[in-house]
Amino acid sequence: MNKVILLGIDGLKPSQITELHMPNLYRILKAGTSFSNHHSVFPTVTRVNTVSMLTGCYPGNHGLVGNTMVIKDYDESLVVPALKPQIELVNEKIKSILLVPNVVDILSNYGMRFAAVNIGSSGNAYLHNQNLSDNGIVIHPEFTIPNTLYPEIISRFGEWPDKSQNDEARLKYAMKLFTYHVLDELNPEISMFWCNNPDSVQHYSPLGSDLSYKALSIVDSQIGELQKYMQTSGRDDLNIMIVSDHGYSTIKGVVDIDGFVKSKLFRAIKFEEEILVAPNGGSVLFYVNPYNRNTVNTLVDYLINQSWCGNLFASHEQGPIEGTIDVAKVGLNGIREPDLAMSFRWSNEFNKNNVGGAVYSSSGSIGDGQHGSIGPTEHRSVFIGYGPDFKEKNVVVNPTGNIDIAPTIFELLGIEVNIDFDGRIIKEGLINRNTISPSIKKESYHATRTSGMILYEQVLEVFVSDGSVYIDDARVF
Numbered sequence: 373m374n375k376v377i378l379l380g381i382d383g384l385k386p387s388q389i390t391e392l393h394m395p396n397l398y399r400i401l402k403a404g405t406s407f408s409n410h411h412s413v414f415p416t417v418t419r420v421n422t423v424s425m426l427t428g429c430y431p432g433n434h435g436l437v438g439n440t441m442v443i444k445d446y447d448e449s450l451v452v453p454a455l456k457p458q459i460e461l462v463n464e465k466i467k468s469i470l471l472v473p474n475v476v477d478i479l480s481n482y483g484m485r486f487a488a489v490n491i492g493s494s495g496n497a498y499l500h501n502q503n504l505s506d507n508g509i510v511i512h513p514e515f516t517i518p519n520t521l522y523p524e525i526i527s528r529f530g531e532w533p534d535k536s537q538n539d540e541a542r543l544k545y546a547m548k549l550f551t552y553h554v555l556d557e558l559n560p561e562i563s564m565f566w567c568n569n570p571d572s573v574q575h576y577s578p579l580g581s582d583l584s585y586k587a588l589s590i591v592d593s594q595i596g597e598l599q600k601y602m603q604t605s606g607r608d609d610l611n612i613m614i615v616s617d618h619g620y621s622t623i624k625g626v627v628d629i630d631g632f633v634k635s636k637l638f639r640a641i642k643f644e645e646e647i648l649v650a651p652n653g654g655s656v657l658f659y660v661n662p663y664n665r666n667t668v669n670t671l672v673d674y675l676i677n678q679s680w681c682g683n684l685f686a687s688h689e690q691g692p693i694e695g696t697i698d699v700a701k702v703g704l705n706g707i708r709e710p711d712l713a714m715s716f717r718w719s720n721e722f723n724k725n726n727v728g729g730a731v732y733s734s735s736g737s738i739g740d741g742q743h744g745s746i747g748p749t750e751h752r753s754v755f756i757g758y759g760p761d762f763k764e765k766n767v768v769v770n771p772t773g774n775i776d777i778a779p780t781i782f783e784l785l786g787i788e789v790n791i792d793f794d795g796r797i798i799k800e801g802l803i804n805r806n807t808i809s810p811s812i813k814k815e816s817y818h819a820t821r822t823s824g825m826i827l828y829e830q831v832l833e834v835f836v837s838d839g840s841v842y843i844d845d846a847r848v849f
């Protein structure tokens with residue numbers, strides 16, 4: 373049986389994989405199967421997408437609907453950031469922050485193992501094995517699961533290098549740990565490496581700048597180290613799946629959304645309720661506590677009058693909200709669905725380095741990079757498969773998404789899992805599988821609303837393939 377390496381490259385855009393800037397990754401892309409129509413889930417932020425990869429579910433179903441969010445079954449009056457300390461508190465009270473099993477939980481049933489090295493956020497790493505299964509090892513610069521592993525790592529490999537501008541030293545250390553310790557010594561069925569760049573660098577520098585190219589080349593050289601390991605060790609049992617959680621846009625304006633909403637709507641709402649605002653970079657989740665339909669309508673009227681307002685998705689549990697599209701159409705429905713989710717407005721504008729895709733943002737600086745919105749430069753992401761089970765020199769143009777990663781991993785491991793994933797097995801990229809192409813249809817949703825002189829009009833188009841849904845286009849007019 374072959375094994376799987378999941379290599380996550382945070383914030384990598386498909387267009388950034390060029391022979392000039394990422395020669396190692398470019399060679400893998402050309403040699404294996406590249407999925408040229410791959411999609412993130414919305415909001416296009418890291419933890420939401422990583423959890424979708426590792427559970428095979430939309431955010432509404434797995435329960436982590438934002439990097440910051442209200443966890444209604446935990447505390448309806450609190451906006452929680454998904455970082456390790458907060459996740460641990462949530463887990464203590466409600467058993468698990470995730471509503472479905474992730475790959476570690478599933479593997480445990482088969483006596484198989486998962487091991488990850490992750491130099492991204494503590495919350496992202498912790499969510500790989502938040503139930504602390506014995507079958508899952510997680511290594512992060514600040515902690516390990518199990519925590520007894522941490523001193524052993526330090527004594528064998530030395531202290532973690534400090535964080536730096538592009539984290540070159542950290543990345544080298546992490547890749548050494550990954551090849552020596554995880555692949556060679558632990559040799560789990562699923563191994564995972566999560567690289568925080570180019571995301572970290574792009575958050576404080578323009579796309580297409582020298583700094584961002586340098587970050588790409590540092591990441592690429594470590595991909596080269598991984599390739600070297602695979603060649604010199606003679607491992608021919610490793611399928612490698614290279615993914616990014618989301619793409620990137622350039623910030624065209626910064627909006628203090630919490631301050632704005634609270635100051636403008638203070639008088640419009642009753643004193644006994646509160647609008648909770650959870651900013652997620654290029655998108656915002658809103659919660660009205662306790663729920664009041666009139667307040668949601670007031671909020672929608674306020675938002676559609678703003679130049680930065682993009683697509684609006686609302687909970688339609690208590691009936692449709694005019695002008696909004698049901699959160700279920702973007703996979704955000706479930707017990708933790710936001711009452712309203714707004715993508716900031718995106719456009720095709722180019723930045724000063726001629727990189728396309730611009731968006732308003734709840735944080736950061738104008739001209740620097742951002743993500744989180746439903747714009748195409750953010751929801752289109754990277755997926756490449758390479759190894760014994762993937763077709764060689766192959767391009768799959770059918771829509772695929774981060775929700776397909778877990779079901780495809782289990783297919784590669786030869787496990788028939790009795791779980792109703794939202795994603796599908798991407799058989800069209802694999803050898804010796806039924807190659808009948810899945811049927812693909814397009815669905816479109818349209819909503820309008822008038823407020824004063826403003827006519828707000830939005831559209832959402834999705835691909836539906838084998839029951840899986842991928843965002844194709846979403847815009848306001």
Ligand SMILES: [Zn+2]
Nearest residue numbers: 383418571575
């Ligand atoms: Zn980011």
